[in-house]
Amino acid sequence: MRTEGGVAFFPGLARPTVIDLGTLSPADEARMRDLVAAALAAPPAPPPPKGAADYRTTFLSIEDGGDVHQLAISDVDTDPSRRALLDALGELRRAMSRR
Amino acid sequence: MTNATGSTARCFAQPHRHSIFCILPPHVLKSLAENGSADQRRRALETMATDQTIRALRAAMPAPVSRTPAGRRLLEAAEAQKERLIHDAKGRTVLPGAVVRSEGDNPTGDVAVDEAYDGLGATFDFFWDAYGRNSIDDEGMPLIATVHYDQDYNNAFWNSQQMVFGDGDGQLFNRFTIALDVIGHELAHGVTEDESGLVYFYQSGALNESMSDVFGSLIKQYTLRKTADQADWLIGAGLLGDAVDGEALRSMKKPGTAYDDPVLGKDPQPAHMRDYLNTTQDNGGVHINSGIPNHAFYQTAMLIGGYAWERAGRIWYEALRDPSLRPTTTFRRFAILTHMTAGRLYGAGGSEAAAVKEGWKRVGIRV
Ligand SMILES: [Zn+2]
Numbered sequence: 001m002r003t004e005g006g007v008a009f010f011p012g013l014a015r016p017t018v019i020d021l022g023t024l025s026p027a028d029e030a031r032m033r034d035l036v037a038a039a040l041a042a043p044p045a046p047p048p049p050k051g052a053a054d055y056r057t058t059f060l061s062i063e064d065g066g067d068v069h070q071l072a073i074s075d076v077d078t079d080p081s082r083r084a085l086l087d088a089l090g091e092l093r094r095a096m097s098r099r
Numbered sequence: 100m101t102n103a104t105g106s107t108a109r110c111f112a113q114p115h116r117h118s119i120f121c122i123l124p125p126h127v128l129k130s131l132a133e134n135g136s137a138d139q140r141r142r143a144l145e146t147m148a149t150d151q152t153i154r155a156l157r158a159a160m161p162a163p164v165s166r167t168p169a170g171r172r173l174l175e176a177a178e179a180q181k182e183r184l185i186h187d188a189k190g191r192t193v194l195p196g197a198v199v200r201s202e203g204d205n206p207t208g209d210v211a212v213d214e215a216y217d218g219l220g221a222t223f224d225f226f227w228d229a230y231g232r233n234s235i236d237d238e239g240m241p242l243i244a245t246v247h248y249d250q251d252y253n254n255a256f257w258n259s260q261q262m263v264f265g266d267g268d269g270q271l272f273n274r275f276t277i278a279l280d281v282i283g284h285e286l287a288h289g290v291t292e293d294e295s296g297l298v299y300f301y302q303s304g305a306l307n308e309s310m311s312d313v314f315g316s317l318i319k320q321y322t323l324r325k326t327a328d329q330a331d332w333l334i335g336a337g338l339l340g341d342a343v344d345g346e347a348l349r350s351m352k353k354p355g356t357a358y359d360d361p362v363l364g365k366d367p368q369p370a371h372m373r374d375y376l377n378t379t380q381d382n383g384g385v386h387i388n389s390g391i392p393n394h395a396f397y398q399t400a401m402l403i404g405g406y407a408w409e410r411a412g413r414i415w416y417e418a419l420r421d422p423s424l425r426p427t428t429t430f431r432r433f434a435i436l437t438h439m440t441a442g443r444l445y446g447a448g449g450s451e452a453a454a455v456k457e458g459w460k461r462v463g464i465r466v
Contacts, residue, residue, distance in 0.1 A: 050259060
C-alpha cells in the first residue's frame with residue numbers, strides 16, 4: 001500500500017509499505033479478508049468533489065495467490081466498505097509501527 | 100451621509116428598527132465602524148448588526164430578499180459577520196462530527212478546537228479587512244471545521260465544504276491546527292474554488308496550491324503585522340515534530356529547503372522553471388511545483404516592499420478573481436494576468452507592474 005497527497009508532499013512518506021496478512025492471528029486475518037472483499041465489491045468511487053484539496057489517497061495493490069487487485073481510497077471517499085478497510089489498515093499500520 | 104474617505108454614499112430610509120441603511124462596500128462599513136465619527140460608527144455598527152434580521156427575513160421568504168446589485172450589496176454589508184462552527188470527530192473519520200464550539204461561544208479548553216476557532220476567525224478577518232471579502236464565497240458562508248479527525252492523522256484537507264484537521268502522530272507531526280497559515284491555506288482552497296475553480300492537476304493544480312500558500316502566509320503576516328522583509332515565508336512552521344530535521348512544510352523564500360529528514364525525505368519543491376518536476380504523483384506534483392509560483396510571489400512582494408498583503412497580495416487576489424482566468428490556466432497565463440492586473444490597479448508603467456514582471460522572471464517565466 002502507498003499513500004500520497006495531503007497538505008504537503010513528503011517523498012519519504014510516499015514510499016510503499018507491505019502488510020502481510022499471513023503474520024496476523026487467524027481471526028484478524030479473516031476479518032481483514034472480509035473487509036477487503038467488501039471493499040472490492042463496493043460500487044466504484046465517484047471522482048473527488050470539485051474543489052476538494054489536500055486529501056490523501058491510499059493506493060492498494062492486493063495480492064492473493066496469483067490474483068492482484070488494485071484499489072484507491074481517498075479521504076473524501078465516503079463509501080462505508082472502503083472507509084472500513086482504510087480504518088482497519090490504519091490500525092494495522094499503527095500496531096506495526098509500535099512494535 | 101459622508102463616509103470616512105470623504106465621498107458620499109447613497110442611503111435610504113427603511114420602515115424598520117434600523118432607520119438608515121447605506122449601500123456601502125463591506126470594507127468601508129468596517130472602516131466607518133472603526134474610524135468614523137460617533138454617528139457614523141453607530142450607523143455602521145447598526146447596519147452590520149442586521150445580520151440576524153436579514154437571516155430571519157431570508158428564512159421566512161421563499162426568494163432572496165433582493166437580486167438587484169444594490170440589494171445584494173446591502174445584504175453583503177449587513178451579513179459580513181463571522182459564523183464559525185467547530186466539530187469534533189473524536190478520532191473517527193465520520194464528518195462533520197459533533198459541534199463543540201459555535202460562534203460567540205467561550206473557549207472550550209481543547210487546544211485544537213480553540214486554535215481552529217481562532218484561526219478561522221483570523222482568516223475571515225484578513226479577507227474582510229484586506230480585501231472586503233465576506234467569507235469563502237463572499238456571501239457570508241459559515242466556516243465549518245472538524246478537529247481530532249482519525250487517529251494519528253498527519254494531514255489537513257478541504258473536502259469542498261469544510262476544513263478537516265488531524266492531531267498528527269506526535270512524532271513526525273504536531274496537531275495541524277498549530278499553524279495559522281495551514282488553517283488559512285485550507286480555507287483559501289474554498290476561496291480559490293469559488294472564484295476560479297482552478298483544476299487540481301498539474302500546473303493549474305500547483306497554482307491552486309500556491310494561492311493557498313500565498314493567502315495562508317499573508318494571513319499570518321497580517322495577524323503578526325509583519326512586513327515582507329520581516330516575515331518568515333514558511334508554511335506550517337511549528338508543525339513538524341521535535342525529532343524531525345526541518346522547520347516547516349514549505350518555504351516560499353527558499354523552496355526546497357524546508358526539511359531534509361531521514362524519514363520524511365528532502366523537500367522536493369523547485370524555485371525555478373528549469374527544475375519543474377514532471378510527475379504523475381501528487382495530482383501531477385501540485386504540492387511540489389507550487390514552489391515556483393510561491394517564489395514568484397515572494398520575489399514580487401520583496402521588490403514592492405512593505406506589507407505584502409497590501410499591493411502584492413491584492414494583485415494576486417484580483418488576478419484570481421479575474422473572469423478571464425481559466426480553470427486549466429498555466430503558470431505563464433497566470434503570470435501574464437497578474438502583470439495586467441498590477442497595471443490596471445497601480446498603473447501600467449508603475450513600480451508594482453515592474454515588480455510583478457521581475458518576480459516571474461526570477462523563476463524563469465517571462466510575461
Ligand atoms: Zn492545499
